[in-house]
Amino acid sequence: xxxxxxFLAARIRVLLQYRAxxxxxxxxxxxxxxxxxxxxxxxxxSSTAAQPMTMDEVRSYxxxxxxxxxxxxxxxxxxxxxxxxxxxxxxxxxxPLDVYWVWFTRCLAQRTVPLVFRAVPMFVVAxxxxxxxAPPSPASAVAWLGATLAAILMSAAFAxxxxxxxxxxxxxxxxxxxxxxxxxxxxxxxxxLPLYPDWAQxxxxxxxxxxxxxxxxxxxxxxxxxxxxxxxxxxxxxWTAAMIAIGRLMLARGLRRVVVQGG
Amino acid sequence: xxxVTVEDLVKSFRVAERQPGTWGALRGVxxxxxxxxxxxxxxxxxxxxxxxxxxxxxxxxxxxxxxxILSGILVPDSGRCEVLGRTPWRERxxxxxxIGVVFGQRxxxxxxxxxxxxxxxxxxxxxxxxxxxxxxxxxxxxLLDIGPLLDTPVRQLSLxxxxxxxxxxxxxxxxxxLYLDEPTIGLDAVSKxxxxxxxxxxxxxxxxxxxxxxxxxxxxxALCRRVILIGSxxxxxxxxxxxxxAGVTTERRLIVDLADGTGPFESDGAxxxxxxxxxxxxxxxxxxxxxxxxxxxxxxxxxxxxxxVENPPIEEVIARLYGEAGC
Numbered sequence: 001x002x003x004x005x006x007f008l009a010a011r012i013r014v015l016l017q018y019r020a021x022x023x024x025x026x027x028x029x030x031x032x033x034x035x036x037x038x039x040x041x042x043x044x045x046s047s048t049a050a051q052p053m054t055m056d057e058v059r060s061y062x063x064x065x066x067x068x069x070x071x072x073x074x075x076x077x078x079x080x081x082x083x084x085x086x087x088x089x090x091x092x093x094x095x096p097l098d099v100y101w102v103w104f105t106r107c108l109a110q111r112t113v114p115l116v117f118r119a120v121p122m123f124v125v126a127x128x129x130x131x132x133x134a135p136p137s138p139a140s141a142v143a144w145l146g147a148t149l150a151a152i153l154m155s156a157a158f159a160x161x162x163x164x165x166x167x168x169x170x171x172x173x174x175x176x177x178x179x180x181x182x183x184x185x186x187x188x189x190x191x192x193l194p195l196y197p198d199w200a201q202x203x204x205x206x207x208x209x210x211x212x213x214x215x216x217x218x219x220x221x222x223x224x225x226x227x228x229x230x231x232x233x234x235x236x237x238x239w240t241a242a243m244i245a246i247g248r249l250m251l252a253r254g255l256r257r258v259v260v261q262g263g
Numbered sequence: 264x265x266x267v268t269v270e271d272l273v274k275s276f277r278v279a280e281r282q283p284g285t286w287g288a289l290r291g292v293x294x295x296x297x298x299x300x301x302x303x304x305x306x307x308x309x310x311x312x313x314x315x316x317x318x319x320x321x322x323x324x325x326x327x328x329x330x331x332i333l334s335g336i337l338v339p340d341s342g343r344c345e346v347l348g349r350t351p352w353r354e355r356x357x358x359x360x361x362i363g364v365v366f367g368q369r370x371x372x373x374x375x376x377x378x379x380x381x382x383x384x385x386x387x388x389x390x391x392x393x394x395x396x397x398x399x400x401x402x403x404x405x406l407l408d409i410g411p412l413l414d415t416p417v418r419q420l421s422l423x424x425x426x427x428x429x430x431x432x433x434x435x436x437x438x439x440x441l442y443l444d445e446p447t448i449g450l451d452a453v454s455k456x457x458x459x460x461x462x463x464x465x466x467x468x469x470x471x472x473x474x475x476x477x478x479x480x481x482x483x484x485a486l487c488r489r490v491i492l493i494g495s496x497x498x499x500x501x502x503x504x505x506x507x508x509a510g511v512t513t514e515r516r517l518i519v520d521l522a523d524g525t526g527p528f529e530s531d532g533a534x535x536x537x538x539x540x541x542x543x544x545x546x547x548x549x550x551x552x553x554x555x556x557x558x559x560x561x562x563x564x565x566x567x568x569x570x571x572v573e574n575p576p577i578e579e580v581i582a583r584l585y586g587e588a589g590c
Contacts, residue, residue: 006387014375091371093336095388096359 003097004105011109022117029118030125033066052194056133057221061192063132064217067122070114071155072183072212076176077110077163084166099255100248107159111152136222143229147216150236154211157243164247167254188214194223208243211236264348266440266472267310267333272342274303274328302328303339304496315466315473317487321585325496326476330442334364347439360389363433367445370429372417378428379413382435389436396435403431406461423454430461440472441465447479459485480577494585511580516573517545517557522566529564532557
């Protein structure tokens with residue numbers, strides 16, 4: 001365990017160097033958040049039907065989405081891609097460590113550091129000026145925190161799957177362009193999930209993606225009651241475990257075909 | 264018990280063949296053609312603990328493939344392999360604790376971190392107890408003279424500095440076996456000597472079993488008593504360096520510096536390899552004419568200033584061996 005923990009700490013130290021990128025990301029997300037809030041305000045004003053979420057809830061939901069966006073925005077891990085391309089990946093196998101958990105740890109650091117960099121200022125700015133409300137009760141806040149931790153794990157497991165796909169595709173560009181879009185739609189980052197038609201919700205609720213955004217956001221809003229938090233978090237964790245299992249299978253198969261070239 | 268046992272190891276790779284031209288590329292999409300390359304074709308050898316063996320061969324001979332199988336990265340198609348009694352690819356993690364590997368062309372240090380942090384990370388990864396780590400760390404820092412480099416990020420090190428740090432990194436967990444894959448590649452003369460001296464001491468004083476892969480014949484001559492030569496996936500020879508040399512050729516070299524650089528030169532019983540001004544390189548077979556005899560003949564006919572007798576350069580021996588093996 002100590003090996004993985006040190007590895008995580010080292011990755012975090014490296015990633016802490018990328019503060020400018022985080023600042024730029026924060027600016028972009030603020031801008032898009034404002035646009036999305038305006039779009040929904042226009043919708044709500046022009047509609048007379050009763051909606052499953054109030055506009056205040058939608059506003060908070062959007063700002064939470066902007067704060068946590070990095071969990072659903074996976075870029076290819078360029079270090080890892082270079083390692084696979086040049087064969088440096090062999091060194092990973094020289095360590096007395098389980099390669100899956102090493103990669104998972106990488107991805108975990110890769111999610112966590114930018115998340116903190118972007119989420120904290122977003123909470124401050126959106127909370128003070130842009131209508132992000134506080135959770136209705138301490139219980140909701142605790143449930144939200146738990147679900148957010150589970151979402152980070154899920155995001156890392158997802159990112160690990162994407163990294164693993166590099167063993168087949170080498171570049172990973174395609175995966176990294178298509179997958180996030182699908183995830184944005186299905187996790188609630190484009191339109192909050194409660195606003196989807198009932199038939200679509202039934203499918204989406206079973207899929208893993210809502211665990212990345214919708215689950216923690218609705219716990220925050222109290223839209224999912226704290227008493228219903230356990231099954232919601234269990235849904236996240238079961239899917240995370242499934243992704244880890246799939247990832248380990250992929251790795252076992254992938255390593256068999258990795259031919260580390262050289263005389 | 265042998266430190267490393269390799270028996271009849273076979274490993275082949277499938278390489279996709281591209282056909283030339285646009286039409287070929289299109290056909291390749293529908294139907295790929297593969298060619299099988301036998302990287303290892305029945306390799307066997309055994310290393311005793313404390314041995315330092317040179318593992319040489321031309322590019323693509325199967326050297327790195329062997330090292331990768333020994334470190335558990337690659338799984339062979341068939342054959343048996345034991346490192347300290349373990350099969351590397353079945354017990355990769357346990358095997359990894361007992362071996363150290365240095366690839367000259369790559370670094371195992373973390374590019375963005377200062378050297379010392381890479382070392383501490385390795386300590387945790389290999390779960391080296393703090394006491395033992397401190398001792399190993401202090402010893403390696405002194406032997407390799409890397410004290411002043413410890414706080415520098417790896418990306419700012421020169422190649423020679425990086426290689427010394429890489430050597431230290433591979434030894435922090437006190438492995439019993441060390442694989443060195445071209446450790447002197449690209450290094451300047453001073454760094455090469457430092458690396459060689461370190462490897463020699465490591466082997467003599469600490470008894471670390473070392474497999475050294477290299478194209479640098481000076482490394483081999485300086486370090487290895489035993490040399491395993493591999494070509495096209497087969498072992499061509501295995502034994503002392505001198506036996507290898509004798510097996511290829513018994514010929515010797517004579518270098519003559521003439522007093523008069525422009526005059527004619529006559530020799531009897533030796534063949535002129537090439538001549539640059541006053542210096543003439545000759546080769547001769549000591550079975551036909553002994554060195555004193557040849558020198559007597561030459562001095563009787565030419566005015567000379569200096570003479571050197573030497574063995575054919577090891578590079579030439581190796582090149583000839585490669586040629587014979589059809590590599």
